[in-house]
Amino acid sequence: MLKTFQLPQDNRRGPNCGVTAIAVSAGISFQRAWSLCASKQSGKRFKGGTRHTTRIDVLDHIGMPYQVMQLPKMTLQKFCDIAQDDTTYMVTTTGHVQLVRVIDGQPYILDQTGCKPIEEYGGRRKYISRDVLRMGEAPRAAKAQPKPQQPVAKHPQANSTLFPSLFPNQHNGQAPQQLSLF
Secondary structure, three states: OHHHOOOOOOOOOOOOHHHHHHHHHHOOOHHHHHHHHHHHOOOOOOOOOOOHHHHHHHHHHHOOOEEEEOOOOOEHHHHHHHOOEOOEEEEEEOOEEEEEEEEOOEEEEEEOOEEEEHHHOOOOOOEEOOOEEEEOOOOOOOOOOOOOOOOOOOOOOHHHOOOOOOOOOOOHHHHHHHHHOO
8 A cells, every 4th residue: 555655756855835735635647747747837937836726727637636724733743643544645744745644554655755753753843833634545547539520511512611611511602601700
């Protein structure tokens, strides 16, 4: 089970905890999460830092289900005591974002440096500063749908009009009407 709670293969080190949290929780590549965060973040140049609202916008954009949990003031370690088994949480502490997952009764923390048990995590005594997001299952990749074929013209002269691709089921008499629209 711990193998599913790991950094993406294309992960980068640096100030990108929010990007890493999105990539891991949604099951997407780090590069895709980076691009989505950069497109949603306002400012001159995206360097990797994200805001809570940006992370929510990206999760909504990719269709990742989550539940907002409002909690009283508590530390990350205290939160791990109440976290449910086999559920991933995106937790924002002062200046940092990490994922929390309890596996077989043992809480693990994952950020851009890797996955560690809570006892080994340096930020375990930091206070939670935003609403916690309880992550749902990552959306499955949609199967490619075949493109619908263009309808076959029923009229023998249907393709001889002014705009045949826009009006496939028309005849020559409609061309003057189309020109009057401009």
